[in-house]
Amino acid sequence: MSLSTANGSAVRLEGVHKSFGKLEVLKGIDLAVAEHEVICLIGASGSGKSTLLRCVNLIEPVDAGRIVVHREEITAVGVDVNRIRRSIGIVFQSFNLFPHMTVLRNITLAPQKALKLSKAEAEARAIELLERFGLADKRNEYPDRLSGGQQQRAAIVRALAMQPDIMLLDEVTSALDPELVAEVLNVIRELAAGGMTMLIATHEMGFARDIASRVCFLDAGVILEEGPPAQIFSAPREARTQRFLQSIIEAGRM
Amino acid sequence: MASGGGGEIHRAQYLPGDPRLPEGRPTSRILAPLRAEGARGVALAVMSTVVVLGLLAWFVVRSENWPVVREAFFNWTEFKDTFPEIVRRFGRNVQFFLIAEVFILALALLLAVMRSLPGPVFFPIRVMSIVYTDLFRGVPTVLIVYLLAFGVPSLRLPGVPNDPAFWAVIALILSYSAYVSEVYRAGIESVHPSQVAAARSLGLTRWTTLRHVVIPQAVRRVIPPLLNDFVALQKDTALIAFVVAVPEAFKMAQIQVAADFNYTPLLGAALLFLLITVPLTRTVDWLIGRERGRRQGGGGL
Numbered sequence: 001m002s003l004s005t006a007n008g009s010a011v012r013l014e015g016v017h018k019s020f021g022k023l024e025v026l027k028g029i030d031l032a033v034a035e036h037e038v039i040c041l042i043g044a045s046g047s048g049k050s051t052l053l054r055c056v057n058l059i060e061p062v063d064a065g066r067i068v069v070h071r072e073e074i075t076a077v078g079v080d081v082n083r084i085r086r087s088i089g090i091v092f093q094s095f096n097l098f099p100h101m102t103v104l105r106n107i108t109l110a111p112q113k114a115l116k117l118s119k120a121e122a123e124a125r126a127i128e129l130l131e132r133f134g135l136a137d138k139r140n141e142y143p144d145r146l147s148g149g150q151q152q153r154a155a156i157v158r159a160l161a162m163q164p165d166i167m168l169l170d171e172v173t174s175a176l177d178p179e180l181v182a183e184v185l186n187v188i189r190e191l192a193a194g195g196m197t198m199l200i201a202t203h204e205m206g207f208a209r210d211i212a213s214r215v216c217f218l219d220a221g222v223i224l225e226e227g228p229p230a231q232i233f234s235a236p237r238e239a240r241t242q243r244f245l246q247s248i249i250e251a252g253r254m
Numbered sequence: 255m256a257s258g259g260g261g262e263i264h265r266a267q268y269l270p271g272d273p274r275l276p277e278g279r280p281t282s283r284i285l286a287p288l289r290a291e292g293a294r295g296v297a298l299a300v301m302s303t304v305v306v307l308g309l310l311a312w313f314v315v316r317s318e319n320w321p322v323v324r325e326a327f328f329n330w331t332e333f334k335d336t337f338p339e340i341v342r343r344f345g346r347n348v349q350f351f352l353i354a355e356v357f358i359l360a361l362a363l364l365l366a367v368m369r370s371l372p373g374p375v376f377f378p379i380r381v382m383s384i385v386y387t388d389l390f391r392g393v394p395t396v397l398i399v400y401l402l403a404f405g406v407p408s409l410r411l412p413g414v415p416n417d418p419a420f421w422a423v424i425a426l427i428l429s430y431s432a433y434v435s436e437v438y439r440a441g442i443e444s445v446h447p448s449q450v451a452a453a454r455s456l457g458l459t460r461w462t463t464l465r466h467v468v469i470p471q472a473v474r475r476v477i478p479p480l481l482n483d484f485v486a487l488q489k490d491t492a493l494i495a496f497v498v499a500v501p502e503a504f505k506m507a508q509i510q511v512a513a514d515f516n517y518t519p520l521l522g523a524a525l526l527f528l529l530i531t532v533p534l535t536r537t538v539d540w541l542i543g544r545e546r547g548r549r550q551g552g553g554g555l
Contacts, residue, residue, distance in 0.1 A: 057455050086457035096452035100470050109466060110456035162456060 008071050010035045010166055010197045011056060015065035018051055025051045027221035028065070033166075033199060038192050040208035040229070041201045043218035044244060049201035050093075052218070053168040056199065057090045070165065086114055089159030090168040093175050095151045097143040097158070103130070104139040107158045115162065122161070129157045133187055149180030153187055160191075167191065169200045205248055209233050217241045325516075332518040336510045340519060344503040344526045347491040350419075354426045355487060359480075361431040366438035367464065383435070390432035396493050399425040403497035422494040430487050437479045441472030478545070481538045485531045492527070503527075 011033040018026040025048045033039050041049045054060040056067055058074060058081045067075045074084045097106050107129070108122035117125070130136045133153050143151050152172055159167060169188065173181045185207050192198065192211050202208055208215055209229045216226040217238070225238045236242050291298070314320065368376075369383040390398065402425040407416035415421075445468050453463040473480075495505035503526055507519040 054451075059451050059455055081454075082457045082459055084457075085455055090455045092448065092452065094448060096448045098449065098452070098467055098471075100474065110453075110458055113462045113466070114457040114459075158456070 009033055009068070010037070010070065011199065012068040013052075013056070013065065014068070016052070016055060016062050016067060017064040018048075018055055018060060018062055025221055026055070026062075029221075029223060031216065031223060031226075033197060036195045036197055037213045038196075038198045038200065038211055040212035040215045041199065041218055042203070042205065042208060042215060042232075042244070047218040048221045049218055050170050053090060053170045053199060053201055056166075057088050057168055058084060059090070082114065086110075086162055087164050088166045088168065089162060089164035091152070091155050091159050091170065091172050093171040095143070095148075095155045095175070097151055097155055099143055102140050102142055103135065103146070103154050106143065106154060107161045110158070111161050126157070126161055129160055130154075133157055147180060148176045149183045152176065152180075152184045156184075156187055156191075165197060167196055167198045169198060169202070171201050171203060173202070173204055203248075205233065205245070217244065219244070327517045327521060329516050329518045332514060332516045333522055336507070336514075336519040337522045339510070340503050340506050340522045341526065343501050343506040344523075346502040347488070347494075347504075347526075348530070350423055350426070350491045350494060350502065351488050354423050354430065354491075355484060357427045358430045358434050358483075358487070361427065362434035363438055363469070365431060365435035366442055367469075369435070369439055370442050387432045387435055390429050391436075393429075395426065395429040395490055396496065398429050399493045399497060401425070402428075403494075419494060419498040422497050426487065426490060426493070430483060430490075434480065434483050437476050437483065438472065440479075441476035442468060444475055445471045478538050478541045481534060481541070485534045485538070488530050488534070489527055492523075 009032040011031075013029050013031045016026050016029040017024070025046075029048075029052060031039070041052065043049055051060060055062050056069075062075050065075070066073050069084065069088065072084075073079070074081075097103075098109070101109065104123065104126055107126040108117075108119070111117045111122040111125060112119060115122075127136060127139065130139055133156070135150060135153055135157065138146055138150060138154070143154065146154065152175075156172070172188070173184050176184065181204070185204065188198070188200070188207075189211060200208070200212070212229045214226060215229045215232040216223045217232065217236070217240075218224065219240050225232065225236060225241045232241065233245065236245060317323075365383050365386060368379050369387075371379055399422050402421040403418040406414065406421050407418060410416065449467055449471065450463055453467040454460070458466075491502065492504040494502055495508065498505065501509060503523045507523040510519040511517055
């Protein structure tokens with residue numbers, strides 16, 4: 001259902017503001033994501049990365065500014081949010097699989113209910129994806145019988161089963177034991193190789209350097225600095241970016 | 255109980271009554287201390303029980319009036335003569351209970367869902383649910399039974415049943431729905447908002463999310479308190495005795511008391527209620543204990 005966007009952006013944020021009570025989390029975000037681009041959002045906790053992604057998926061309504069997806073303003077009044085969300089997948093730090101459903105049911109629920117696929121079509125689609133990501137033998141398990149890495153891969157498959165144009169990944173490896181991070185990152189690499197447009201909030205700097213077409217450093221609710229990963233990681237211009245990256249290096253995470 | 259620790263982030267999310275639960279050995283908080291103490295503990299427990307019960311019995315029996323009381327309440331011949339009829343009538347209590355319970359579970363869920371609808375548009379619906387719950391929880395059930403069972407039939411409305419038993423059951427349904435809806439509501443509110451966010455982010459509507467994600471998890475979580483209300487309802491079917499001509503167990507017992515000037519039939523009726531309520535209560539305790547064990551034990555795979 002991808003629309004032609006020859007000269008448009010897949011996602012464009014213009015002056016997006018978002019507050020929770022008195023706390024202003026996003027203070028005017030401008031960002032254009034081209035088709036097939038992979039943007040990594042880096043920055044300290046509380047810098048607004050997650051909120052930004054949640055706004056793009058309309059989980060959080062924006063207070064000011066607009067978000068345009070494939071030339072349609074999704075933040076306009078009266079937009080069918082369910083239709084918009086069907087084409088924008090999001091994966092959460094804490095997986096948020098449905099604990100009372102098998103892996104297969106987790107994945108087929110939305111295609112059946114929101115896309116009106118038949119059970120057979122939805123299951124065929126789910127099983128194909130599960131096979132691709134090495135989870136076919138887990139399809140009849142309940143989520144809590146799976147490792148964290150398997151759960152997160154299942155959550156990614158659940159989002160992919162809707163065949164979204166855009167994927168939003170919100171610190172998807174932060175809740176995982178270190179030895180389980182790689183299997184999830186490999187899935188994301190495969191998505192990037194397949195041309196998926198992605199917005200990724202992450203603390204995995206090595207991964208961001210590998211995969212990103214562009215890196216944005218968020219600080220206190222604004223994009224302080226953005227550029228190709230080589231430039232951001234090797235020669236950051238802003239003092240705050242330098243300090244942030246320095247602290248990451250000192251923590252041994254890069 | 256499994257040892258604590260583990261410190262895992264992704265807690266297993268088994269709920270009571272979940273068929274996936276491994277058959278764990280439920281620990282009873284009554285008997286567990288005995289197991290820990292071994293044979294000596296068991297012997298001590300038996301001795302102390304015998305002494306306590308013996309003292310109590312002696313205290314009661316030595317009363318001057320005991321022969322009279324024994325004759326009035328513990329008359330074996332009277333029991334043998336009246337019990338079968340009370341058992342037969344008790345079927346009616348079970349029938350009332352089962353019919354009422356089905357409607358209570360449905361109506362209460364509707365009320366709970368009405369109350370959990372968000373946003374200003376649904377304000378009147380939320381208020382209706384709150385007013386209903388406040389009204390029916392605020393009035394003694396026995397009063398509602400009286401008001402409906404005697405009030406409605408005397409209106410002589412065309413096409414409306416005028417059987418007091420019918421309206422007594424309706425009264426139980428209305429009253430208990432208010433309590434049970436609060437149980438459901440607690441369950442609905444216990445489902446983490448991230449579950450709703452995940453469902454809505456997939457493009458599922460609010461209704462589909464409620465139907466397939468929130469309610470199934472909520473109901474599983476509140477099965478023990480729901481069973482508690484089952485126990486209470488089963489007992490309260492005796493309230494119907496106050497308003498109906500066709501006797502259920504309690505009414506039958508009262509009739510026999512009046513006929514023979516002997517109170518033993520009441521004990522027979524009490525025994526029958528215990529036969530249902532005690533196993534139900536034990537089941538609730540067992541489910542709650544299992545749930546607690548799962549939480550504390552860290553619930554390994």
